Amino acid sequence: MKSRLMQQHDVAQVIAIEQSANHYPWSQQNVEDCLKSGYHACVFYDQADEILGFFIVQQVVDEAHLLNICVKLRVQGQGLGREILDQIIDYATEISAALIVLEVRRSNHRAQQLYLQAGFNEMSVRTDYYPSENGREDAILMGLDLVPTSFFKVN
Numbered sequence: 001m002k003s004r005l006m007q008q009h010d011v012a013q014v015i016a017i018e019q020s021a022n023h024y025p026w027s028q029q030n031v032e033d034c035l036k037s038g039y040h041a042c043v044f045y046d047q048a049d050e051i052l053g054f055f056i057v058q059q060v061v062d063e064a065h066l067l068n069i070c071v072k073l074r075v076q077g078q079g080l081g082r083e084i085l086d087q088i089i090d091y092a093t094e095i096s097a098a099l100i101v102l103e104v105r106r107s108n109h110r111a112q113q114l115y116l117q118a119g120f121n122e123m124s125v126r127t128d129y130y131p132s133e134n135g136r137e138d139a140i141l142m143g144l145d146l147v148p149t150s151f152f153k154v155n
């Protein structure tokens with residue numbers, strides 16, 4: 001799968017992917033605001049130039065906040081999510097982020113499994129953070145520490 005920076009003209013395809021994969025998808029405005037703000041956003045596309053996944057990361061001082069990662073419903077479960085997450089980790093390392101943080105719905109076991117396999121840990125819970133079919137739903141705050149352990153070693 002190839003990847004490149006997300007452009008304004010990608011937004012329609014990106015929103016279609018959001019809508020295919022989420023009960024509460026981001027709006028077109030949400031994505032456009034991220035582009036205007038200069039957040040790091042990439043799309044992943046196949047040989048026919050069809051976008052199949054994307055991510056958006058906001059750098060906040062020495063942290064990389066993963067705001068969105070999404071794979072088109074039709075191609076989920078085939079390894080693209082992990083490929084995208086690996087690229088996010090590479091980007092965060094390149095910008096010398098100490099930590100990658102994200103929020104994930106308590107019911108989103110698939111995403112949590114992906115993050116846990118990549119080495120993320122559960123950091124805390126934001127109670128009733130998201131709207132849900134049953135009222136509200138907790139967000140699990142997860143993080144991946146990128147600071148090498150040796151950094152903390154005392155001689």
Ligand SMILES: CC(C)(COP(=O)(O)OP(=O)(O)OC[C@H]1O[C@@H](n2cnc3c(N)ncnc32)[C@H](O)[C@@H]1OP(=O)(O)O)[C@@H](O)C(=O)NCCC(=O)NCCS
Nearest residue numbers: 021069070071076077078079080081082104110111113114
């Ligand atoms: C979460 C998401 C990005 C994962 O992408 P994907 O391409 O399906 O994931 P992959 O095929 O790379 O699978 C990676 C890991 O996810 C987990 N996973 C994938 N499919 C799963 C399923 N049906 N059930 C449970 N875990 C699953 C597994 O741990 C898997 O690793 P493994 O294949 O070695 O067991 C994708 O499901 C998605 O876009 N979901 C909707 C949007 C979303 O929830 N984003 C995250 C918001 S925090």
